[in-house]
Amino acid sequence: MLSLLLRKLKIGRLTEKVRNSHLSQGSSDLPASFRQSLHIRHLACGSCNACDWEMAALSNSLYDHQHFGIDFVASPRHADLLMCTGPGSTHLLKAASETYEALPNPKWVMAVGDCAIDGGVFKGAYACEEGISRILPVDYKVPGCPPTPDDLMKALLEMMGKEVS
Numbered sequence: 001m002l003s004l005l006l007r008k009l010k011i012g013r014l015t016e017k018v019r020n021s022h023l024s025q026g027s028s029d030l031p032a033s034f035r036q037s038l039h040i041r042h043l044a045c046g047s048c049n050a051c052d053w054e055m056a057a058l059s060n061s062l063y064d065h066q067h068f069g070i071d072f073v074a075s076p077r078h079a080d081l082l083m084c085t086g087p088g089s090t091h092l093l094k095a096a097s098e099t100y101e102a103l104p105n106p107k108w109v110m111a112v113g114d115c116a117i118d119g120g121v122f123k124g125a126y127a128c129e130e131g132i133s134r135i136l137p138v139d140y141k142v143p144g145c146p147p148t149p150d151d152l153m154k155a156l157l158e159m160m161g162k163e164v165s
């Protein structure tokens with residue numbers, strides 16, 4: 001706990017002002033029809049909730065995800081992308097698989113945060129996987145503990161093949 005506190009003090013505030021220096025985007029694997037709008041279902045799978053709060057910050061006036069055609073939906077049946085947080089808690093594995101199956105094709109999975117990528121701080125813990133990729137086919141990874149909203153926004157825009165200045 002002390003080490004986490006010291007790390008937090010060292011890293012400082014994570015919800016920083018958005019920068020006007022987004023990556024110049026490469027080609028996207030998404031079909032062109034997905035480049036104007038993207039519907040996302042958030043799947044929390046045993047996270048500490050910090051990643052989830054950084055995702056929630058995408059809707060504030062700094063990041064304004066809807067301005068870019070990105071929106072979060074309540075049902076996986078309306079989603080193109082599953083944004084997963086957490087290492088994959090054992091008791092949620094069935095729900096995670098069923099949620100993924102409910103997405104219509106084509107569909108993509110994004111692992112948000114170190115936990116979702118490889119277990120992160122929960123690596124080796126009982127009752128969870130070491131990353132969501134043990135359960136679902138992950139297409140995109142956004143590292144960080146947690147990743148900043150800026151990181152998330154860049155990843156989403158990169159995925160959509162959008163260029164942002």
Ligand code: SF4
Pocket residue numbers: 046047048049050051085086112113114115116120121144145146147
């Ligand atoms: S990556 Fe870090 S912030 Fe995100 S759920 Fe795991 S412990 Fe929490």
